[in-house]
Amino acid sequence: MNCEECGKRPATLHLTKIVNGEKTEYHICEQCAKEKGDVFGGFGNFGINQLLSGLLNFDPMIKKEGSQAKEGTAGTQKPLRCETCGLTYAQFSKSGRFGCSDCYRFLGDRLDPLFRRIHGNTQHIGKVPERTGGKIKVRKELDQLKSALQQYVAKEEFEKAAEIRDRIKALEQKIAQS
Amino acid sequence: MTQQRFMQHPWSNWMKATGPEADIVVSTRLRIARNLQQHPFPMLATDSQAQEVVNKVTEVAQSDAMKARGQFELIRMDELNPLEKKVLVEKHLISPNLAEESRKGAVLLNQDESISIMVNEEDHIRIQVLLPGFQLNEAWEIGTKIDDVFEKVLNYAFDETRGYLTSCPTNVGTGIRASVMLHLPALVMTQQINRILQAINQVGLVVRGLYGEGSEALGNLFQLSNQVTLGMSETDILSNLFSVANQIIEQERAARRYLQEHSRIALEDRIYRSYGILLYARTVESKEASQRLSDIRLGIDIGIIKNVSTFACNELLVMTQPGFLQHHAGQKLTPEQRDERRARLIREKLTSKDMA
Ligand SMILES: [Zn+2]
Ligand SMILES: [Zn+2]
Numbered sequence: 199m200n201c202e203e204c205g206k207r208p209a210t211l212h213l214t215k216i217v218n219g220e221k222t223e224y225h226i227c228e229q230c231a232k233e234k235g236d237v238f239g240g241f242g243n244f245g246i247n248q249l250l251s252g253l254l255n256f257d258p259m260i261k262k263e264g265s266q267a268k269e270g271t272a273g274t275q276k277p278l279r280c281e282t283c284g285l286t287y288a289q290f291s292k293s294g295r296f297g298c299s300d301c302y303r304f305l306g307d308r309l310d311p312l313f314r315r316i317h318g319n320t321q322h323i324g325k326v327p328e329r330t331g332g333k334i335k336v337r338k339e340l341d342q343l344k345s346a347l348q349q350y351v352a353k354e355e356f357e358k359a360a361e362i363r364d365r366i367k368a369l370e371q372k373i374a375q376s
Numbered sequence: 377m378t379q380q381r382f383m384q385h386p387w388s389n390w391m392k393a394t395g396p397e398a399d400i401v402v403s404t405r406l407r408i409a410r411n412l413q414q415h416p417f418p419m420l421a422t423d424s425q426a427q428e429v430v431n432k433v434t435e436v437a438q439s440d441a442m443k444a445r446g447q448f449e450l451i452r453m454d455e456l457n458p459l460e461k462k463v464l465v466e467k468h469l470i471s472p473n474l475a476e477e478s479r480k481g482a483v484l485l486n487q488d489e490s491i492s493i494m495v496n497e498e499d500h501i502r503i504q505v506l507l508p509g510f511q512l513n514e515a516w517e518i519g520t521k522i523d524d525v526f527e528k529v530l531n532y533a534f535d536e537t538r539g540y541l542t543s544c545p546t547n548v549g550t551g552i553r554a555s556v557m558l559h560l561p562a563l564v565m566t567q568q569i570n571r572i573l574q575a576i577n578q579v580g581l582v583v584r585g586l587y588g589e590g591s592e593a594l595g596n597l598f599q600l601s602n603q604v605t606l607g608m609s610e611t612d613i614l615s616n617l618f619s620v621a622n623q624i625i626e627q628e629r630a631a632r633r634y635l636q637e638h639s640r641i642a643l644e645d646r647i648y649r650s651y652g653i654l655l656y657a658r659t660v661e662s663k664e665a666s667q668r669l670s671d672i673r674l675g676i677d678i679g680i681i682k683n684v685s686t687f688a689c690n691e692l693l694v695m696t697q698p699g700f701l702q703h704h705a706g707q708k709l710t711p712e713q714r715d716e717r718r719a720r721l722i723r724e725k726l727t728s729k730d731m732a
Contacts (some may be wrong), residue, residue, distance in 0.1 A: 208505045208564055241713055256709070261532075283416050285420075287553070291462055293417055293419075294544065294545070295417070295498070295544055296417060296542075296543055296544075296545070297416060297417060297422065297544050298415075298416045298420065298579075299413060299417075299535075299541040300534030302377055302535055302538050302541050302548075303535070310546070311395050312545055313538075313545065313548070313606055315607035316545060316603075316604075316606075317548075317549065317604045317605065317607055317608075318580070318604060318607065319549075319604070319607020319608070320537075320538075320605050320606070320607065321537055321538075321551045321606070321607055322535075322536075322537065322540075322548075322550070322606060322607070323607060323608070323609055324522070324539060324540025324549060324550040324608070324609045324610050324613075325523075325540075325550060325610055326528055327532050327534050328524060329527055329528055330527070330531065330532065330534065331534060338422045343530075351588075361407055
């Protein structure tokens with residue numbers, strides 16, 4: 199069998215990759231494998247570019263279903279791009295790689311269908327950085343306390359409301375200090 | 377100078393064959409991907425931006441705060457020749473991508489080679505922990521502590537919603553990829569492996585053969601790893617992998633028992649033939665070597681072969697790779713020369729007296 203990439207050299211690598219229940223087989227030569235990177239030693243993601251562009255091609259269909267998300271961009275013809283590194287959505291869907299961490303913010307909700315297809319989820323629930331993430335944790339707690347406060351005030355349970363107010367003050371001080 | 381050590385000797389901590397379930401789980405690997413804020417990802421970084429990342433990461437890795445986690449030596453990819461890089465890849469200490477594609481790529485290695493921190497691979501930082509046997513939680517404990525030391529000093533790219541931001545969307549969230557390398561000869565011999573591989577993808581995991589092969593993996597070695605990194609906690613990712621791996625281990629044990637009970641002679645014949653060939657052959661191709669070594673490993677596990685250690689099999693797995701063979705010879709070799717050297721290395725190893 200000849201290599202599926204170049205069609206010239208004999209295919210010496212046979213790889214089965216299973217993604218979201220779909221089995222794909224690759225038969226390629228060592229040379230092309232190297233150019234694609236990441237085949238030997240069990241590291242990384244072979245052919246992930248192809249796989250991702252496959253995933254991204256489904257994106258327009260999904261967009262039609264949930265089209266509220268693109269209100270902001272609907273009127274303008276400007277291509278969606280990261281203002282920090284300049285990467286456009288089109289470039290991203292070709293390479294399957296982000297250019298910088300701000301890409302996530304600029305490409306925004308547009309990425310949700312992709313994350314859902316890869317991970318089945320769109321929201322992180324794991325580890326939070328100890329130092330910089332501390333504020334995030336406190337802010338989340340603050341939000342919860344504030345809504346609890348409103349509820350107690352509405353129910354005229356002022357003793358409990360005062361208790362919560364003290365905790366909010368303490369947390370706000372903690373944020374201000376850090 | 378001292379970094380030559382990493383290339384010269386074949387053994388690494390992961391080959392010790394000492395961990396839990398080491399008869400089936402050869403090694404456990406955990407990789408944590410991290411990036412720095414306000415630095416373009418390696419793919420878009422200029423040389424000087426990439427160098428800055430190397431400097432920052434190295435400074436922390438070699439600081440007092442990291443001392444308790446290990447003593448790290450910096451190896452820059454552009455200081456190595458292609459064969460030396462290949463050896464590090466074959467020992468699983470760096471990725472092929474770091475060896476071949478990276479700009480200003482570097483790796484920080486600890487003394488027993490159980491921890492390698494890759495810099496400017498696809499992400500700025502990739503902490504890899506590699507342990508012998510089945511040690512997922514142990515690997516995570518080590519990895520997360522190193523992660524904490526970095527995080528005290530470096531500003532990570534982290535987002536409340538998406539988690540740790542990575543160059544590739546397949547790694548975002550926790551940024552962790554955990555994997556176990558499984559030796560599954562009995563499941564292959566009894567032709568159950570494809571059924572199992574197909575079942576595995578239903579639970580968010582991926583299997584691939586070691587050294588790039590699929591269901592006909594070289595040496596019956598399969599790598600099982602998590603695919604999902606977003607929307608699952610690290611603990612859930614690890615325990616999911618743990619329980620699936622455990623089920624596969626059980627099935628492999630059952631298949632081994634079945635073969636011993638129902639095809640004892642055929643099994644012994646196969647193992648002894650492989651042993652005999654490796655003891656006397658004058659040339660051995662790499663594919664044959666992996667297959668015969670798999671037979672010998674199985675022979676050791678079920679008590680047929682007594683004077684060879686699993687450790688030696690693990691060593692041979694690396695020593696018989698093209699990069700290591702050539703680096704050891706000190707020159708480029710033709711495929712024929714490699715096959716000859718490979719045969720000799722294996723003979724020497726299998727008959728050496730001082731083998732544990
Ligand atoms: Zn090719
Ligand atoms: Zn960007």
